[in-house]
Amino acid sequence: MSALDIAVRLVYLAAATCFVVGLHLMNSPATARRGNLLSAAGMWAAVVVTLAIILASGTVTPVGWTMIVLGTLIGTGAGLYAARRVAMTAMPQLVSLFNAVGGGAAALIGLHDYLRFGGPAGELTAAATTAVTLDVVIGTVAFSGSLVASAKLQGWVAGQPLLLPLRGAVNALVAAVIVVAAGFLLAGPGGALALLVMVLAALALGVLVVLAIGGADMPVVVSLLNACTGVAVAMAGFVIGNSMLIIAGALVGASGGILTKLMADAMNRPIRAILVGGYGTGDAAAALPGGAGEGVRTIDADDAAIRLAYAGRVIIVPGYGLAAAQAQHELHELAELLEERGVRIDYAIHPVAGRMPGHMNVLLAEAKVPYAQMREMDEINPEFNRADVALVVGANDVTNPAARRPGTPISGMPILDVDRAETVIVVKRSLGHGYAGIDNELYTDPRTRMYLADAKTALSALGTAVKTLVG
Amino acid sequence: MVPGALDDLTVFLLSLLVGFEVISRVPATLHTPLMSAANAIHGVVLVGAMLIAVTADTPAGYALVLVATAFAAMNAVGGYVVTDRMLQMFRAPRRADAPDRTGTDTGGGGDR
Numbered sequence: 001m002s003a004l005d006i007a008v009r010l011v012y013l014a015a016a017t018c019f020v021v022g023l024h025l026m027n028s029p030a031t032a033r034r035g036n037l038l039s040a041a042g043m044w045a046a047v048v049v050t051l052a053i054i055l056a057s058g059t060v061t062p063v064g065w066t067m068i069v070l071g072t073l074i075g076t077g078a079g080l081y082a083a084r085r086v087a088m089t090a091m092p093q094l095v096s097l098f099n100a101v102g103g104g105a106a107a108l109i110g111l112h113d114y115l116r117f118g119g120p121a122g123e124l125t126a127a128a129t130t131a132v133t134l135d136v137v138i139g140t141v142a143f144s145g146s147l148v149a150s151a152k153l154q155g156w157v158a159g160q161p162l163l164l165p166l167r168g169a170v171n172a173l174v175a176a177v178i179v180v181a182a183g184f185l186l187a188g189p190g191g192a193l194a195l196l197v198m199v200l201a202a203l204a205l206g207v208l209v210v211l212a213i214g215g216a217d218m219p220v221v222v223s224l225l226n227a228c229t230g231v232a233v234a235m236a237g238f239v240i241g242n243s244m245l246i247i248a249g250a251l252v253g254a255s256g257g258i259l260t261k262l263m264a265d266a267m268n269r270p271i272r273a274i275l276v277g278g279y280g281t282g283d284a285a286a287a288l289p290g291g292a293g294e295g296v297r298t299i300d301a302d303d304a305a306i307r308l309a310y311a312g313r314v315i316i317v318p319g320y321g322l323a324a325a326q327a328q329h330e331l332h333e334l335a336e337l338l339e340e341r342g343v344r345i346d347y348a349i350h351p352v353a354g355r356m357p358g359h360m361n362v363l364l365a366e367a368k369v370p371y372a373q374m375r376e377m378d379e380i381n382p383e384f385n386r387a388d389v390a391l392v393v394g395a396n397d398v399t400n401p402a403a404r405r406p407g408t409p410i411s412g413m414p415i416l417d418v419d420r421a422e423t424v425i426v427v428k429r430s431l432g433h434g435y436a437g438i439d440n441e442l443y444t445d446p447r448t449r450m451y452l453a454d455a456k457t458a459l460s461a462l463g464t465a466v467k468t469l470v471g
Numbered sequence: 472m473v474p475g476a477l478d479d480l481t482v483f484l485l486s487l488l489v490g491f492e493v494i495s496r497v498p499a500t501l502h503t504p505l506m507s508a509a510n511a512i513h514g515v516v517l518v519g520a521m522l523i524a525v526t527a528d529t530p531a532g533y534a535l536v537l538v539a540t541a542f543a544a545m546n547a548v549g550g551y552v553v554t555d556r557m558l559q560m561f562r563a564p565r566r567a568d569a570p571d572r573t574g575t576d577t578g579g580g581g582d583r
Contacts, residue, residue, distance in 0.1 A: 054521060
């Protein structure tokens with residue numbers, strides 16, 4: 001073992017330690033940022049020492065160096081630009097996009113080594129070929145699946161589950177193609193053609209599985225695909241014999257799996273049910289008395305402002321509509337106006353408010369909402385019956401009382417008990433459906449008033465009305 | 472090769488077990504940042520993308536190196552930066568007298 005080898009091993013060990021400790025520090029808000037920085041430092045060290053390895057190998061051609069430098073520059077530029085410039089509302093789809101390219105990179109490493117060393121006349125061992133197969137399949141599924149998830153969150157692909165006829169049969173067929181192609185690869189006679197078939201089938205599988213899942217379940221899906229990418233990276237580590245990839249990949253695979261479970265539990269949905277897909281397409285949607293539009297009472301800015309200004313206690317329920325309209329600043333200004341009048345304000349935050357757990361907290365924190373006023377669902381639910389007004393801004397499914405009854409698409413999902421407040425004011429652009437694609441019974445409740453407007457416009461108008469009417 | 476493969480398998484299994492234990496009861500607020508942080512960590516695939524250049528000597532090989540390093544660098548750099556941006560919400564609370572409007576959100580018309 002040369003001195004360089006020893007040094008490399010030690011740096012990899014240190015980097016792995018940084019990843020583990022950094023991830024552990026993410027358990028608590030107080031240390032989370034430090035944890036992320038520590039993990040970034042470990043990454044930096046691992047990349048630098050890898051440069052030393054390839055310099056020492058002496059076999060990288062000038063073109064090869066150009067590719068490394070060019071690729072790293074392009075990727076760094078794109079990553080920095082996207083991470084810095086994208087609005088916080090678009091964060092979930094960005095994470096999914098970064099996950100997609102990570103999975104793609106892992107799959108490409110497997111492809112490269114198989115094309116270079118594998119095949120019928122190749123020198124890859126059975127173990128390495130197995131690793132290539134797993135790496136390419138899992139990485140490719142994570143790549144295409146994450147891209148579809150990202151497009152759904154961005155709204156480029158409809159959030160509704162796309163349920164093709166014979167879906168189960170088609171998926172089984174695609175999976176069978178993957179298995180057969182993998183068999184050809186492992187048995188030896190496959191070569192590049194079997195590899196190509198396997199990649200195409202894996203691309204299709206990722207797309208098909210995620211398309212069939214409703215938009216409301218995307219956070220769980222992205223988290224699961226994140227864990228898949230971790231496993232693919234570990235497999236790439238087996239392929240090229242690099243312990244750094246194996247450790248980091250396995251770490252992310254396992255912790256990502258746990259996190260997926262935590263997220264699914266927060267939404268009270270079994271992971272298996274999510275993967276089967278079809279959430280948000282229940283027939284029960286039609287079973288609303290009167291249908292949408294009937295029995296709905298609207299309210300104007302002045303009336304709503306008076307109810308808010310003379311309330312003792314207001315609980316604000318922010319949802320995706322608020323995020324989409326970028327109206328968090330207007331909301332906070334209105335809340336401050338009310339607070340100056342002595343109204344007690346709380347923000348009730350559903351575990352999946354926005355598009356992901358914690359998403360809404362980020363948006364509100366950005367508008368300088370005090371951390372103490374952001375209350376989690378379990379803590380705030382018992383307090384709704386003591387609230388004079390529940391002001392719902394752009395939240396839909398998470399307030400729908402239908403979830404308490406069996407037989408609806410959202411049955412069993414924990415909801416915010418806004419219908420227990422004395423008055424409910426709902427700010428919403430239209431009477432359209434939420435992510436689950438069903439009518440909200442809250443809107444026809446006699447104590448509910450609908451303020452149909454864009455969140456930004458509505459909240460500004462409410463603020464102005466509070467100032468002019470009640471000074 | 473076989474002893475090496477066994478070493479790798481040992482490391483893999485132990486790392487899995489560490490991964491299962493490393494996060495515990497996390498508040499829901501931290502779910503997304505935690506996912507994003509884990510997502511950044513698998514950006515270490517950049518190390519692998521660089522290493523395949525050691526044996527790349529064909530146009531196809533070079534193309535794979537280029538795309539793999541670009542993908543992996545985007546994953547790593549973007550992942551850490553966006554996680555840090557999310558975690559800025561846990562800055563020590565300041566009593567802001569007036570809400571300033573220097574939020575980072577200027578992009579994207581929200582109306583859709």
